[in-house]
Amino acid sequence: MKKQLVIFVILIITFLGCEKDDICIDAITPNLIIRFYNDTLHTELKKVALDSVWAINKNVLSAYKGVITDSIAIPLNLSENSTRYIIENNSVKDTLEFSYTRSDVFVSRSCGYKTIFDNLQISNNTNNWIKSITINNPTISDEKAAHISIYH
Amino acid sequence: MKKLHILVFIISSWFGVQCYAQQSTDTIKRQELYGIRIGIDVSKPIITFFDTQNKGIEMVSDIRILNNYYLAAEIGNVTKTTNEDYINFTTKGSYIKVGFNYNAYKNWIGMRNEIYVGLRYGISFFSQTLNNYTPNSNGTYFNTPQINPNTKFSGLTAQWYAFVFGMKVETFKNLYLGTSVSFNKMISTKEPENFKNLYVPGFNRVFLNNSGVSFNYTLSYLIPIIKKKK
Numbered sequence: 001m002k003k004q005l006v007i008f009v010i011l012i013i014t015f016l017g018c019e020k021d022d023i024c025i026d027a028i029t030p031n032l033i034i035r036f037y038n039d040t041l042h043t044e045l046k047k048v049a050l051d052s053v054w055a056i057n058k059n060v061l062s063a064y065k066g067v068i069t070d071s072i073a074i075p076l077n078l079s080e081n082s083t084r085y086i087i088e089n090n091s092v093k094d095t096l097e098f099s100y101t102r103s104d105v106f107v108s109r110s111c112g113y114k115t116i117f118d119n120l121q122i123s124n125n126t127n128n129w130i131k132s133i134t135i136n137n138p139t140i141s142d143e144k145a146a147h148i149s150i151y152h
Numbered sequence: 153m154k155k156l157h158i159l160v161f162i163i164s165s166w167f168g169v170q171c172y173a174q175q176s177t178d179t180i181k182r183q184e185l186y187g188i189r190i191g192i193d194v195s196k197p198i199i200t201f202f203d204t205q206n207k208g209i210e211m212v213s214d215i216r217i218l219n220n221y222y223l224a225a226e227i228g229n230v231t232k233t234t235n236e237d238y239i240n241f242t243t244k245g246s247y248i249k250v251g252f253n254y255n256a257y258k259n260w261i262g263m264r265n266e267i268y269v270g271l272r273y274g275i276s277f278f279s280q281t282l283n284n285y286t287p288n289s290n291g292t293y294f295n296t297p298q299i300n301p302n303t304k305f306s307g308l309t310a311q312w313y314a315f316v317f318g319m320k321v322e323t324f325k326n327l328y329l330g331t332s333v334s335f336n337k338m339i340s341t342k343e344p345e346n347f348k349n350l351y352v353p354g355f356n357r358v359f360l361n362n363s364g365v366s367f368n369y370t371l372s373y374l375i376p377i378i379k380k381k382k
Contacts, residue, residue, distance in 0.1 A: 024237070029289035058293065077294045078287050104287055104299070106346050108360075112238025115287040 024111040027142060031073035032098065032120075035146040039131040042151060045070040051088040056095075071146065078102065078115050082123060089129045089152070096133075097124035100140070116141040120148075184380045185264065186216045189328065191372020193228070205233040208353075212330075212370050214253060222253040224270060224316075226368070230278075230353035239285045241347075245278020247354030249314065249334075263322070270316035272334065276353045279306040280344050305344030310352045312338045312364075320372070330370040338362040 038046040053064040053072060064072055077083040082099040100117040107114050117140040122133055132151045140147050193210035200207050210228035217223055226249045233242045251272035259265055284300045318332025336355050343349055350358055356366045 024288065029287055031290060055293070061293065075289060075291060075293045078289060079294065079297045083294075104285070104346075106348060107288070109236055109239075109348075109350050112236065112288045113285050115289065 022110055024108070026107050026111045027114070028107065028111055029075075029078070029114045030116070030140050030143045031075050032117075032140055032148065033071060033073045033143060033146045034148045034150055035071045036069075037149055037151050039151040046152065048087075048089045048152065051091060053085065053087050056084040056086065073143065076100065076117060076140070084124075087130075092129040093126075094128045094130045095124070095126045096122060096130075099123040122148075184219070185374065185376045186378040186380060187374050187376040188215050189213060189372045189374045191328070191330070191370045193226075193368040194371050195367070195369040196228075205235075207231040210368060212368065212372060217252075220255040222255070222268070223250075224253050224272070225250045226272075226354075228354055232351060232353075233283070234351050234357075236350075238288050240283045241350070242281045242283060243278055243351045243353060244281070245276055245308075245353040247274060247276035247278075247352075249274040249354060251314075251316070253316065253318075257319075265322060266318075266320040266330075268316075268318055268320070270318070270332075272314040272316055274310075274312045274314060274336065274354050276310045276355060278308050278310075278353050279304055280308060280347065280349065280351075281305070282347055303347075305347060308342050308344060308349060310338060310341040310349060310355060312336045312352075312355055314366075320370075326374040326376065328370075328372045328374065330368075330372060332368055332370075334366045334368075336364040336366060338364075 036046055036048050038044040047068050047070045049068050050064045050072070051066065052060040053074065054060045055077070061074065074085060076098065081101060082097055084095060084097045086093055086095050098120060100120045102115050102117055104113040104115050118138065120135055120138040120140060122135070125133065130150055130152055134149045135147065136149055137145065137147045191212045193212065196208040196210055208228060208230045210226055212224070212226045214222040214224040227247070229246045231242065231244045233240065249272040251270055253266070253268040253270035255266045255268045257265055257267040282301055282303045284298055286296055286298045289296050314334045314336040316332050316334045318330060320328045320330035323329050338355070338358065341349050341352070352358055352364070354366065355364045358364055
């Protein structure tokens with residue numbers, strides 16, 4: 001019987017290969033990723049000297065305050081179907097209004113639900129320093145590639 | 153006061169005689185009891201008392217079929233609300249587990265205790281209600297709203313197998329106190345759409361590798377049917 005008990009205990013141990021699902025490590029609600037390109041040569045990345053980036057009626061995004069970069073990742077508003085951002089480059093402001101539809105997708109116990117965005121459109125924009133905009137991917141479900149290209 | 157002392161003396165001497173008598177009869181009678189044992193899980197009402205979000209009841213039963221083998225079953229009903237960081241849901245349903253136990257404990261003559269291992273097949277019929285959730289987003293730049301969909305996913309099922317390890321002790325004649333732990337592994341589930349069975353009645357919390365652990369503390373009564381001489 002002792003032998004049987006040992007086998008039983010081994011079975012239990014193999015069973016309890018504990019997997020932690022209390023900490024969220026999966027991808028959650030993605031940010032909108034924008035890359036900046038040269039307007040004369042569309043394949044060439046061109047950096048912007050960002051003074052600040054903010055959504056209307058919100059504080060400045062601290063990650064993009066006085067930063068020189070060729071790409072930004074910004075959150076979209078989950079309570080509404082559009083978000084309006086102001087991007088200030090070399091003291092010149094441009095306003096962009098993104099519109100989209102939202103849907104919530106279950107991820108896991110610890111992560112809960114994430115929101116993905118479909119039918120991404122630029123419903124309104126100004127052209128002070130921005131020359132043109134193209135949408136690469138109208139569905140924002142991950143942060144693997146840029147969703148929008150801005151030429152300047 | 154004197155009367156009380158006398159009373160105590162009489163009662164205690166009667167106990168002494170009774171013990172002695174029992175000892176002498178036990179050595180003469182050498183019989184094995186075969187019967188059906190019925191009981192309830194006493195821990196579940198206590199848990200309900202302290203946690204109103206967790207209501208459960210479980211009945212247990214087993215029948216001795218061979219010297220050391222018992223057919224065993226548990227049947228229960230659960231209503232439990234689980235609150236996680238970003239989701240809150242209520243699971244409601246019933247389950248049944250059937251299988252057998254093997255008693256590995258060698259009793260002294262006249263004793264009827266058990267230390268057993270067992271196998272079970274479990275099946276559960278339940279519903280999940282997603283009470284509310286908060287979409288999980290990076291940072292707090294925008295206020296993320298809590299959404300209260302109250303979506304009910306009914307007609308869900310789960311099947312699993314389990315290894316059981318437990319013991320039963322006869323405390324009074326034919327009355328048993330028992331405890332067991334069960335290691336569950338999912339065979340198949342019918343999952344809700346855009347959600348997951350994170351809790352299954354009878355299986356308990358479903359871990360990432362589709363396993364789970366459940367316990368019970370039982371009080372059961374043996375209804376003797378056959379007395380076999382050993």
